[in-house]
Amino acid sequence: MTPAPTGRLASWRPSLQQQWLAALACLVTQGLITVTGAIVRVTSSGLGCPTWPTCFPDSMTPRADALVPWQHQAIEFGNRTLTGLVSLAAILVAVLVTLARRKRPVLVLGWAMIGGTLAQAVIGGITVLAGLKWWTVAIHLVASMVMIWFATLLVARVREPDDDLPAGRADQRLRTSAAVSGALLALVLVAGTLVTGAGPHAGDKSTTRPVARLDVPIPELARWHSALVLCYLVSLAALSWFARSANPPTRRAARIAAGLALAQGALGEAQYWQGVPSLLVVLHVGGAVLVASATAFVWARTTTRPTLRADTAPPGVVTAAARAR
Numbered sequence: 630m631t632p633a634p635t636g637r638l639a640s641w642r643p644s645l646q647q648q649w650l651a652a653l654a655c656l657v658t659q660g661l662i663t664v665t666g667a668i669v670r671v672t673s674s675g676l677g678c679p680t681w682p683t684c685f686p687d688s689m690t691p692r693a694d695a696l697v698p699w700q701h702q703a704i705e706f707g708n709r710t711l712t713g714l715v716s717l718a719a720i721l722v723a724v725l726v727t728l729a730r731r732k733r734p735v736l737v738l739g740w741a742m743i744g745g746t747l748a749q750a751v752i753g754g755i756t757v758l759a760g761l762k763w764w765t766v767a768i769h770l771v772a773s774m775v776m777i778w779f780a781t782l783l784v785a786r787v788r789e790p791d792d793d794l795p796a797g798r799a800d801q802r803l804r805t806s807a808a809v810s811g812a813l814l815a816l817v818l819v820a821g822t823l824v825t826g827a828g829p830h831a832g833d834k835s836t837t838r839p840v841a842r843l844d845v846p847i848p849e850l851a852r853w854h855s856a857l858v859l860c861y862l863v864s865l866a867a868l869s870w871f872a873r874s875a876n877p878p879t880r881r882a883a884r885i886a887a888g889l890a891l892a893q894g895a896l897g898e899a900q901y902w903q904g905v906p907s908l909l910v911v912l913h914v915g916g917a918v919l920v921a922s923a924t925a926f927v928w929a930r931t932t933t934r935p936t937l938r939a940d941t942a943p944p945g946v947v948t949a950a951a952r953a954r
Contacts (some may be wrong), residue, residue, distance in 0.1 A: 643725040645788055651722035652787045655742050656780040658715045660918045663773040665708045667914035671907035675761045675832025675840075677705030681754035684709075712750055719746045722783065732791045738783040745776045761833055761840045763826030770825075770914075774818050777918055778811075778925040785929035803879065804931045806868035807924075810886075813861040814924050818917065820854040828905055851901055858894050865890055868927065879930040886923035893920050 669675055677697060678684035684691050684706055691702035719742035726739035752772050756765040826843035827850055833840050843850075865887040872883040893916040900909040 641728060643729045648722070648725045648729060648787045649784065651718065651725050652780070652783045654718040655722050656777070656784055656922065658711070658718045659773065659776045659780050660922070662708065662711045662715050663770070663777065663918050664911060664915045665711060666769070666773070667911045669705055669708050670766070670832040671830045671910050672701070672704055673832060673834045674701040674704035676757065677701035677703070678709065678757070681757045716746050719743045726787065735783070735786055738779060738786060741779050742783070745779060748772060749776065760838065761831060763831070763841065763843050766832065767822035767826055770822050771818060774917065774921050777921045781922045781925035782929050785926055802871045803868065806864060806871055807928045807931045810861065810864040810868055810924055811928055813857060813864050814921060817854065817857045817861050818921070820850070820857050821917065824850045824854050830905065830907070830910060858897065862887070862890055862894065879927070882923065882927045882930045886920065886927050889916070889920050889923050892916065
C-alpha cells in the first residue's frame with residue numbers, strides 16, 4: 630500500500646534549492662509591490678479604489694464611476710492584486726522552512742514574511758481610508774523597506790547549515806561598519822519619506838478633497854536628506870575598506886552596496902534638479918529597494934556562515950542524494 634498523502638507530506642523535507650527559491654520569491658515580490666506602489670502615487674491613482682478592502686463600497690473590483698477614471702482604478706487595483714502574489718510567496722516560504730524543520734532564526738524570518746505582509750496590507754488600508762495623508766504613506770513605504778530587509782536576510786540565511794557548530798567570528802570593524810550603515814540607511818529612508826510628503830506627488834489630484842502635504846520647505850528637507858546620504862556613503866566606503874581582508878562574498882557585497890548607493894545618490898540629485906519627474910521618482914524608489922537589499926546582504930555576510938553545498942547533509946536539511954534514495 631502507498632502511504633497516505635498526509636503521511637507523505639509530513640515526511641517530506643523541502644530541498645535547500647526549494648527553500649531558497651521561495652525566499653527569493655518573497656524578496657522579488659516585496660520589491661515589485663513597493664515599486665508599483667510608487668507608480669500608483671506618481672500617477673495620482675492612490676484613491677483609484679476609494680475604499681478598503683473592497684475597491685468600492687458595493688464592489689470588490691473596479692467598476693464604472695464618473696468620479697474615478699478607469700485608468701486610476703486599474704493601476705490601484707493592480708497594485709492591490711499583487712498583494713496576492715506577495716502573500717502566496719510568504720506562505721510558501723513559511724511552510725517550506727517549517728516542513729524542513731529549520732532552526733529558530735530561519736523559522737522566525739520565514740514566518741515574519743506572513744506577519745509582515747499582513748501588517749503591510751493593514752497599513753495600506755489605513756492609508757486609503759485616511760485619504761493618503763502624507764505620514765500614512767511614509768509609514769507604508771518604511772514598512773515595505775523593513776520587509777525588503779528581512780526578505781534579504783532570509784535569502785542569505787536559508788542556505789546556512791542547521792548544525793550546532795558556532796559561526797565564524799566576523800571582523801569587528803566590518804560588523805560595526807555594517808551596523809552603522811544599516812542605521813544610517815534607516816535615517817536616509819525616513820528623511821526621503823519626509824521629502825516625498827512635502828513633494829508634488831500626493832497620490833491623488835482631487836480638487837474637492839486635496840491631499841494635505843507636509844508643510845516644510847522641500848529644499849530644507851532635501852538638504853537633510855542629502856547630508857544623511859553622504860554619511861551613509863562614507864560608512865559604506867569605510868565598510869568597503871575594512872572588507873579588504875574579509876572573505877570574497879563579504880567584499881563583493883560591500884562593493885555592490887557602495888556602487889548602488891552612489892548610483893542612487895546621483896539619481897536623487899537628478900530627480901531634485903529636474904523638478905521631481907514621475908519616471909525618476911519610480912526609479913528612485915526602485916533604487917531604494919536595491920540599496921536596502923544590498924545593505925541587508927552586507928550585514929548578513931558579516932554574521933552568516935558559508936552556504937551549504939548540495940552534497941552536504943546537516944540535521945534538518947535533506948540533500949539531493951538523500952532525496953534520491
